[in-house]
Amino acid sequence: MAMLNLKDREWGEFSLSSVFSIQSTSSSIDKINLVIGNGDYPYITRTDRNNGVDSLVCEQKAYITDAGNCLTIGLDTQTAFYQPAKFYTGQNIQILRNDKLNDINAKFVLPLLKNLLTIFNWGSSGATLTRLRRSKILLPIDCDNNPDWQFMEDYVCEREQIQLIEYFAHADRVLYEIGEIENVLPLKEKEWKPFVLSSVFTLETGKSKGLNHLTQTHNGVSYLGATNRNNGVICYVKPNDKLIQQGNGIAFIRNGEGSIGYSVYKAEPFIASSDLTIGYSNKLNRYTGLFITTIADTVRGKYSFNYKRSEKRLSKEFLQLPTDNDGEPDWEYMENYAKSIVKQQLEAYLSFKGKI
Numbered sequence: 317m318a319m320l321n322l323k324d325r326e327w328g329e330f331s332l333s334s335v336f337s338i339q340s341t342s343s344s345i346d347k348i349n350l351v352i353g354n355g356d357y358p359y360i361t362r363t364d365r366n367n368g369v370d371s372l373v374c375e376q377k378a379y380i381t382d383a384g385n386c387l388t389i390g391l392d393t394q395t396a397f398y399q400p401a402k403f404y405t406g407q408n409i410q411i412l413r414n415d416k417l418n419d420i421n422a423k424f425v426l427p428l429l430k431n432l433l434t435i436f437n438w439g440s441s442g443a444t445l446t447r448l449r450r451s452k453i454l455l456p457i458d459c460d461n462n463p464d465w466q467f468m469e470d471y472v473c474e475r476e477q478i479q480l481i482e483y484f485a486h487a488d489r490v491l492y493e494i495g496e497i498e499n500v501l502p503l504k505e506k507e508w509k510p511f512v513l514s515s516v517f518t519l520e521t522g523k524s525k526g527l528n529h530l531t532q533t534h535n536g537v538s539y540l541g542a543t544n545r546n547n548g549v550i551c552y553v554k555p556n557d558k559l560i561q562q563g564n565g566i567a568f569i570r571n572g573e574g575s576i577g578y579s580v581y582k583a584e585p586f587i588a589s590s591d592l593t594i595g596y597s598n599k600l601n602r603y604t605g606l607f608i609t610t611i612a613d614t615v616r617g618k619y620s621f622n623y624k625r626s627e628k629r630l631s632k633e634f635l636q637l638p639t640d641n642d643g644e645p646d647w648e649y650m651e652n653y654a655k656s657i658v659k660q661q662l663e664a665y666l667s668f669k670g671k672i
């Protein structure tokens with residue numbers, strides 16, 4: 317059966333207000349006025365993380381909830397998310413509704429909406445509700461020249477099915493590579509001791525001074541920066557032989573708001589900013605890297621803008637690691653333990669294979 321193709325469709329340009337009803341939130345609760353307590357109500361803010369959810373709160377009796385099945389927009393932060401259930405919001409959140417919107421076709425609309433929001437800034441094209449209403453969005457159209465919501469839903473379903481097939485094939489390959497694993501001792505039954513970081517790894521500072529001297533592209537090498545999101549990848553850039561660093565290393569983040577103290581494992585070659593230090597060891601692999609980055613991240617609360625993670629301080633950090641009979645880091649145990657966790661998770665995912 318032929319796959320749905322975006323290029324085969326007719327597209328139309330619509331003002332956003334002709335597609336959605338756009339309104340301000342019903343609650344608009346300043347965070348200082350929240351009644352704190354664990355609950356089932358998402359508190360949506362202008363954050364670009366966690367689907368816009370800042371926290372889950374209890375019922376706020378002084379405020380009205382907004383109904384779900386809508387899109388929320390933070391204009392000044394250019395964020396947009398689909399909200400499936402009723403919620404409370406912070407300030408400056410706009411809500412978009414359409415009777416034909418659902419959790420599936422929303423996945424088609426959101427990338428287009430986020431791209432539209434990039435035109436807003438705090439200058440002459442500042443973010444205002446009026447400009448939002450007048451903004452134009454391109455959508456596939458039906459025979460009556462209306463947005464084709466059914467096509468959008470069918471397209472997303474088809475792509476998700478393809479991704480599932482590819483993921484299940486990937487999971488099968490990884491499980492085959494892992495093979496059988498003997499019973500692995502629980503963490504608490506192993507002997508552990510601290511090791512100075514520089515005694516475990518050869519440390520190398522990132523070579524890039526910034527993106528200004530590099531060309532961004534969709535099909536280049538990973539550029540790692542001071543972020544723990546997307547496994548440290550800021551963007552992709554054209555290769556530069558003088559800056560590329562070999563893969564199979566752990567990048568320790570020494571700077572960056574909210575990211576200092578984190579680490580990421582990178583299997584492939586990459587370019588890294590000088591805010592990172594990369595650790596190499598001939599005992600390192602994908603699984604030991606997964607184990608050690610989890611341990612290394614526990615140090616992140618130690619640092620702040622007033623207490624920098626300098627290269628010198630990083631080299632003297634301690635890693636608490638399981639040991640072998642000689643009192644050295646037990647690389648084999650770390651590898652097998654990580655493999656057992658990965659295997660357990662993949663087998664759990666594959667158990668849904670016949671249910672989809």
